[in-house]
Amino acid sequence: MIPGSFAYHRPQSVREAVAMLADLGEEARPLAGGHSLIPMMKLRLAQPQHLVDLGGIPDLKGVRAEAGDVVIGAMTSQHEMIASPVLAERIPLLREVSVLIADPQVRYMGTLGGNVANGDPGNDMPAVMVCLGAIFQLAGPNGERQVAAREFYQGAYFTALEPGEIVTAIRIPAPPAGHGYAYEKLKRKVGDYATAAAAVVLTQSGGRLTSCSIGLTNVAETPLWADGAAALLVGSTLDGETIKQAVAAAEALTAPASDNRGPAEYRTKMAGVMLRRALARARSRAA
Amino acid sequence: MAKTRIELTVNGQAVEGLVEPRTLLIHFLREQLGLTGPHIGCDTSHCGACTVDLDGKSVKSCTLFAVQAQGSQVLTIEGLAAADGTLHVLQEGFRQMHGLQCGFCTPGMITRAYRLLQENPRPSEQEIRFGISGNLCRCTGYQNIVKAVQYAADRLAGIDVKEAAE
Numbered sequence: 001m002i003p004g005s006f007a008y009h010r011p012q013s014v015r016e017a018v019a020m021l022a023d024l025g026e027e028a029r030p031l032a033g034g035h036s037l038i039p040m041m042k043l044r045l046a047q048p049q050h051l052v053d054l055g056g057i058p059d060l061k062g063v064r065a066e067a068g069d070v071v072i073g074a075m076t077s078q079h080e081m082i083a084s085p086v087l088a089e090r091i092p093l094l095r096e097v098s099v100l101i102a103d104p105q106v107r108y109m110g111t112l113g114g115n116v117a118n119g120d121p122g123n124d125m126p127a128v129m130v131c132l133g134a135i136f137q138l139a140g141p142n143g144e145r146q147v148a149a150r151e152f153y154q155g156a157y158f159t160a161l162e163p164g165e166i167v168t169a170i171r172i173p174a175p176p177a178g179h180g181y182a183y184e185k186l187k188r189k190v191g192d193y194a195t196a197a198a199a200v201v202l203t204q205s206g207g208r209l210t211s212c213s214i215g216l217t218n219v220a221e222t223p224l225w226a227d228g229a230a231a232l233l234v235g236s237t238l239d240g241e242t243i244k245q246a247v248a249a250a251e252a253l254t255a256p257a258s259d260n261r262g263p264a265e266y267r268t269k270m271a272g273v274m275l276r277r278a279l280a281r282a283r284s285r286a287a
Numbered sequence: 288m289a290k291t292r293i294e295l296t297v298n299g300q301a302v303e304g305l306v307e308p309r310t311l312l313i314h315f316l317r318e319q320l321g322l323t324g325p326h327i328g329c330d331t332s333h334c335g336a337c338t339v340d341l342d343g344k345s346v347k348s349c350t351l352f353a354v355q356a357q358g359s360q361v362l363t364i365e366g367l368a369a370a371d372g373t374l375h376v377l378q379e380g381f382r383q384m385h386g387l388q389c390g391f392c393t394p395g396m397i398t399r400a401y402r403l404l405q406e407n408p409r410p411s412e413q414e415i416r417f418g419i420s421g422n423l424c425r426c427t428g429y430q431n432i433v434k435a436v437q438y439a440a441d442r443l444a445g446i447d448v449k450e451a452a453e
Contacts, residue, residue: 042311
């Protein structure tokens with residue numbers, strides 16, 4: 001399969017990239033790792049006239065700790081995230097998620113920025129960013145701005161990105177030392193999108209949860225932040241009855257499509273199962 | 288669409304070519320350079336038959352434009368054996384351990400395993416299986432593929448390996 005023709009541009013800086021995207025207008029698409037866009041182009045489901053490759057911009061790479069936050073450049077690959085000592089120490093959840101994305105070759109190319117910016121409900125990082133309370137740093141023709149992950153997603157492939165805007169970095173408040181975390185993903189095979197998946201970050205003290213955040217993947221047009229379910233759990237000992245109520249609250253948020261991964265009812269129930277498992281594992285890891 | 292000139296290093300040789308921006312790296316390698324070791328299997332970035340090494344990364348060359356490889360170091364299966372034809376230890380492993388049946392996935396498997404062993408010279412069986420999970424073998428020969436990679440890892444570590452072939 002051969003994509004349609006396009007002109008290729010490789011800017012050296014964010015400023016140059018943003019100017020190009022503004023000049024070229026609607027027919028231009030930014031290219032990150034390309035492992036969503038290039039397959040779409042090969043199928044001619046996407047036919048941009050211009051590709052602006054962000055791969056040559058050093059400022060978009062790397063992971064750094066900044067006070068209580070971790071800042072990850074948008075073009076940092078999943079492979080680099082898996083290998084990052086900063087993430088291993090501060091946000092080990094991201095390694096757990098990254099190794100469940102696609103396969104090794106795709107992870108060398110696939111980027112955090114592309115994963116969060118694409119707006120594909122099947123991507124794993126959006127729900128994780130929603131769970132962690134990440135902030136997306138954007139740059140566009142009107143300058144820079146920040147949008148919370150929890151306000152970024154508007155529908156399948158619809159995000160808060162304005163025309164010509166790109167995600168440049170993801171700022172994540174590191175969860176407190178001793179937090180528990182887990183990402184549970186049900187998939188049919190390596191490389192598959194989730195039938196349903198749940199991300200959990202929690203803290204506990206004296207056997208009771210002191211905080212909890214829950215994100216759900218691929219069971220609605222957008223990633224879901226199950227704040228109501230999490231609120232039921234805070235203060236509890238994670239007893240069976242409370243978990244049952246929280247799982248029901250999380251399931252009630254879902255609106256999955258029926259597709260090859262199963263009928264909608266099944267995927268909703270699997271979101272609940274993934275949440276139960278993620279809660280148990282997160283708790284077993286919490287100090 | 289106007290063609291773009293690219294220069295890169297493939298299997299240690301400086302090469303250049305004129306490509307359309309839409310030319311995929313696999314097509315450049317196979318059709319312009321005549322390197323038909325990397326195969327086109329699924330053409331949808333699932334199967335890994337087109338895997339090559341690009342600047343120290345295993346990539347699926349069906350999902351990368353040749354223009355993205357400008358200035359890069361590319362290694363294909365053709366670049367693994369020594370100039371005198373002596374097989375790379377991974378190739379020897381696949382031969383000794385019967386790591387292939389039809390052989391279609393083999394160039395991708397070996398190129399991927401090459402990078403895996405660079406990053407993790409002593410992988411466990413589980414780490415090998417995880418490391419080659421982006422490469423599909425439809426003869427279902429994974430047992431022997433894993434053994435072949437273990438053979439290469441052992442040999443590279445100076446461990447005596449029982450040879451199974453012949």
